[in-house]
Amino acid sequence: MKNNVFLMQGNEACIYGAIDAGMRFFAGYPITPSTELAEVSAQELPKVGGKFIQMEDEIASMAATIGASLAGLKSMTATSGPGFSLKQENLGFACMTEIPCVVVNVQRGGPSTGLPTAPAQGEVMQSRWGTHGDHPIIVISPSSVMEAYMFAVKAFNLSEKYRTPVVLLMDEVVAHMREKIEIPDKSSLEIINRKKPVVDKDKYLPYEDTEDLIPPMANFGEGYRFHVTGLTHDETGFPSTNPANASKQINRLLNKIEMHKEDIIEFDEYLTEDAEIILVSFGAVARSAKSAVKEARSQGKKVGLFRPMTIWPFPEERLKELGKKAKHFIVAEMNMGQLVLEVERIIKSDAVVHLLGKANGEIITPDEIMDKIKEVENIG
């Protein structure tokens, strides 16, 4: 075995990826099934001169993560359902103040304490709309241990590049599954760091309306002495209640993601070209879906898989194209119907959209998907 090949869990891989991406701060609070993310960070970060802290709760860990990023360290926090709910207010603060950070949510059965050790995908909508008010966010979801590593790198890159929090939406299956992964050579990894200001210190506008809509970011302590507030602010960073300014700011925040959608969005397709029925799945369920596609093809059925890796912003354009070709879409997800709403919105009447939803703590199996395929075929 080569010495860069390891057998590890998704949660472990995620932290190794994060550290390779430059993460040097992690604040957490234990919760199943995300706890290993904190444990591995506590073990590995000090070895590379990074810092780990176990805060008093998830609200505090989100806050400390943002604080550390503002002081210059690439920062992460990780949690699961109940803790993700607690993080929402400060997550919105990071969106508003444009402070890069990565938030991992390892989804488990909900609502409330729900099924702590069982997989789910119930936070598709919460990860998009969990904090109050209109806000930009990027959400990406891995389907394998290797992807847990790569998406951690990608999450940091996107958050640094776009000055925004990125949610790494995992599920219990990917988090706890052990797989062989090959850690890439560091020099082959593209690492992106936040854009720094180049103007004189007294000319710095922390929320400047730049052409790419991403203001350069100074860190606290570098001599720029700016103000950061969650209140609606103008380019200078100071509060403003002026409606014209408020509208300009919110538009820039949202367009910052919209404008760069092509760079952000990633998806995977499997045998979709001639497919009459297209499965739409992400995370662990996409693995079942892929098995189902193989099985269906072996039976001569024209079935394919569309797997969004970026959940938000959703890969709308490509799905729309597929909607013109396929007759049916089956959205298989471990919840009672969340991503399906987005798929319906995009497909409209171009094709028929079906839900295969399940929220009982068990993963959706290839057999269940096959049954659904047969059911849909019978509709014709």
Added chain:
Amino acid sequence: MNKKVSTKVIVNKAWCKGCGICVAFCPTNVLEIKDGKVEIVNPEACTRCGLCELRCPDFAIYLGGEEDEK
């Protein structure tokens, strides 16, 4: 640096909210509120203790040099 001698009490009426704190606690009754703002009515009595400046919540009264007056 003969700061003590060259300083005198200065009022910035634009910032004064007329709360009266400086007036009430001036040990030598140098100040008064007139038309809702502080006024220096008895400058000779000022000992430059600086208590008005320390307590004024609005930075509207302070001991400054002659050059600060312009």
Added chain:
Amino acid sequence: MASNLVEKYYRMDKLPHIWCAGCTHGTSMNAVVRAIDKLGYNQDEVCIVSGIGCSSRATGYMDFNTLHTTHGRALAFATGIKMANPKLKVIVITGDGDATAIGGNHFIHACRRNIDITTIVFNNNIYGMTGGQYSPTTPTSSLGTTAPYGNIDPVFNICNVAAAAGATYVARGTAYHTQALINSIVKGLENKGFSVIEAVSDCPTYFGRRNKIGDAVEMMKRLKELSVNVKAAEKLPPEKLEGKIIIGEIKNETRPEYTDEYQNLIDRLKEEEK
């Protein structure tokens, strides 16, 4: 037109501030600035973090690295900043509600860690920003908009909570005793560890008016009259201290500081690797 001190440490284009006439938040904010000036800190190396409330608006005026966070969470943000860059002098400005109600948990845990942050609590015994509801420090029987028949809640003694939770420097001052307050903040900043300075303050608009204490001047006279120095208080029986404000240094102790301890851990791992 302002003093050299104000010109140096404030964002002049943001003044005058929004606080009401006679609100002592301005006095306490200036005490923080005077303490910083006394110690000669470079403004670029100072970071001031606040939560939400009238008191927490201070950060917008002060010309340092300033962070106005969410209600109650300033200390958690500040902890991340201090961990990331221990060279920064980190100061937290917070209100009684911000620090001890919604932020109570962060407050006691920051005390416990003894992380090198100096926290100044502007305690006006009321929620000012939201219009005069009772806070954890509103005296029992006092009136608030949510205590129209008199507050039945017992109070937190902020300094005692801080001392018990492990803060290493704890002092109480008032906006009236400004010089002493400045001195306490200086000592708090000099302490390598978690420092809490409670600045007893006046909200004439909500606490004063509703409780019929009178105007800003009457309220400040009350601060003067109710205060007893901690040394004098030691000699008084408890019944004589009822309703009094005990001012001065409550605790001053040395204990390992959090970011130092973490650095030691990093160094130890490096050593072991060799």
